Amino acid sequence: MNQKILASGNVQIQRFFNLDNRAYEQGALPAKTKELLGLVASMVLRCDDCITYHVVRCVEEGVADPEFFEAFNVALIVGGSITIPHLRRAVERLEECRQTAAS
Amino acid sequence: MNQKILASGNVQIQRFFNLDNRAYEQGALPAKTKELLGLVASMVLRCDDCITYHVVRCVEEGVADPEFFEAFNVALIVGGSITIPHLRRAVERLEECRQTAAS
Amino acid sequence: MNQKILASGNVQIQRFFNLDNRAYEQGALPAKTKELLGLVASMVLRCDDCITYHVVRCVEEGVADPEFFEAFNVALIVGGSITIPHLRRAVERLEECRQTAAS
Amino acid sequence: MNQKILASGNVQIQRFFNLDNRAYEQGALPAKTKELLGLVASMVLRCDDCITYHVVRCVEEGVADPEFFEAFNVALIVGGSITIPHLRRAVERLEECRQTAAS
Amino acid sequence: MNQKILASGNVQIQRFFNLDNRAYEQGALPAKTKELLGLVASMVLRCDDCITYHVVRCVEEGVADPEFFEAFNVALIVGGSITIPHLRRAVERLEECRQTAAS
Amino acid sequence: MNQKILASGNVQIQRFFNLDNRAYEQGALPAKTKELLGLVASMVLRCDDCITYHVVRCVEEGVADPEFFEAFNVALIVGGSITIPHLRRAVERLEECRQTAAS
Numbered sequence A, B, C, D, E, F: 001m002n003q004k005i006l007a008s009g010n011v012q013i014q015r016f017f018n019l020d021n022r023a024y025e026q027g028a029l030p031a032k033t034k035e036l037l038g039l040v041a042s043m044v045l046r047c048d049d050c051i052t053y054h055v056v057r058c059v060e061e062g063v064a065d066p067e068f069f070e071a072f073n074v075a076l077i078v079g080g081s082i083t084i085p086h087l088r089r090a091v092e093r094l095e096e097c098r099q100t101a102a103s
Helices: A001-007 A011-022 A031-044 A048-059 A067-079 A082-100 B002-006 B010-023 B031-044 B048-060 B065-078 B083-101 C002-006 C011-024 C029-046 C050-062 C066-081 C082-100 D001-006 D013-020 D033-042 D048-060 D066-077 D083-102 E001-006 E011-022 E029-045 E048-061 E064-081 E083-103 F001-007 F011-022 F031-044 F050-061 F065-079 F080-100
Strands: none
Touching: A001 A011, A001 A048, A001 C002, A001 E083, A011 E083, A031 A048, A031 A067, A031 B031, A031 B065, A048 A067, A048 C029, A048 D066, A048 E083, A067 A082, A067 B031, A067 D013, A082 C066, A082 D001, A082 D013, A082 D048, B002 B010, B002 C082, B010 C082, B010 D066, B031 B048, B031 B065, B048 B083, B048 C082, B048 E064, B065 B083, B065 E083, B065 F001, B065 F011, B065 F050, B083 E064, B083 E083, B083 F011, B083 F050, C002 C011, C002 E083, C002 F001, C002 F011, C002 F080, C011 C029, C011 E011, C011 F080, C029 C050, C029 C066, C029 C082, C029 D033, C029 D066, C050 C082, C050 E029, C066 C082, C066 D033, D001 D013, D033 D048, D066 D083, D066 E011, D066 F080, D083 E001, D083 E011, D083 E048, D083 F065, E001 E011, E001 E083, E029 E048, E029 E064, E029 E083, E029 F001, E029 F031, E029 F065, E048 E083, E064 E083, E064 F011, F031 F065, F031 F080, F050 F080
């Protein structure tokens, strides 16, 4: 679907997608920290697709389970119980990533 | 005002305030990373008081200006232009912190 | 300013304002319960003007301080620490109402 | 999944879950009122899982249909038409609860 | 389900539904513009059901693809990357509408 | 303050600001329609600074009062009573614009 959006000929949307990708690249802050920022932002704004994306990327950047749960806890405290269904799904995604890596 | 809230006798609110403080303490993730998580969460949820709090704490934890602006950029990309007025005020707060430290 | 909005001649906005007033009238649920619903909804959506309005109305409907703080706690748990600045202002408003009544 | 979250060893998340449960217990306000507060907060924040939970709990606390619809109306007025898809699902959940009770 | 909501006997919810329908009728602004306003509001508030409704209505009002993508771009800039999953689904809906019309 | 943000040397923030400006330029949709989209998006997301910006720009693009109030009504219906304090301030801003133009 991203291909279709980019094929629409709307140059500004293409540029936004490009900026979006680059926001998480290593810079003054490491990529791992930036992915954790993206994860917590996605949790407090309650977007499951975005959470899935950042959980996968955090795993790739080597975030360990206790680090994940501390980041989840920040999201839970800032965003409240309304984030709990998203927390559950984040933990499911994380478990799937760990199982894929183990097999 | 926090004193008055805590003096209300509502034990659960007191416990929440306690959990809130502890969420940013050093653990598996360093306090600096956790404060950055709190800052970006506050920016995408657009709460100026919370932003001010986390800017001050990030300065205390040694966050450098290029690190701040990369975190601001993640918040801007995730949260969109609706965060810009809060970004402006975050930069004002940061500048005040730097001037206080310099004088 | 409401007068000017109503004087704009937009009938649908007038009808919305009318529905808004009537939503909190006594019905199957007492007015007190409905004002508490409006208060908690305003806190989790983080609108200070709306919070002020419902704090005043809750005081008029006889909500006692321990009831207020239990409602505040529900808002705090559901909405998270991002609601704390609004909780502080709600408590300030409540205190003003109590002082006005006492004098 | 809650079991897995609690098994993660993150004590603060466990404490938050505990506070979340206790927020709706009978206190100065009856449990029925608190569940209605949770329901309306969930509707204006638009979380279907949270709405389902509080609809079920409200039914258990004896909330009658006209009371439900008055609470739904407060959520609709405060939160606007963007809550309508969630209102539809809340009504479906309520109907399922009533049918389960009838059979 | 709307039938059941309207059958609940809650007159205020019925009136809100009526106001909701009338907000998009031709007036000083053309219906096409109002449907675009509804579409962008639904995208920044991230409600897929509302987006689907307004995409269908915009197609009926003759919104062309480049117009759709400029409206999508406004939503993306204002609301940020958190709207991207909804943008993808909006483009899917639009494509389905175009294919239905072509066949 | 925008100058200082742009002077921070963060190229991605500069690019976002550029995209933000260009989103409202005349294209397939007229600038007037795009500013109305920005106005309604700002109202349902409840950002007073953004509302002020788009009210001024809408006035510049020739939006008439009945058109403004129909756009305000769409925002009110979609976003609910929680937008009313922002609606009041939008009407104040509009009135100031009209008085400035008249004098």
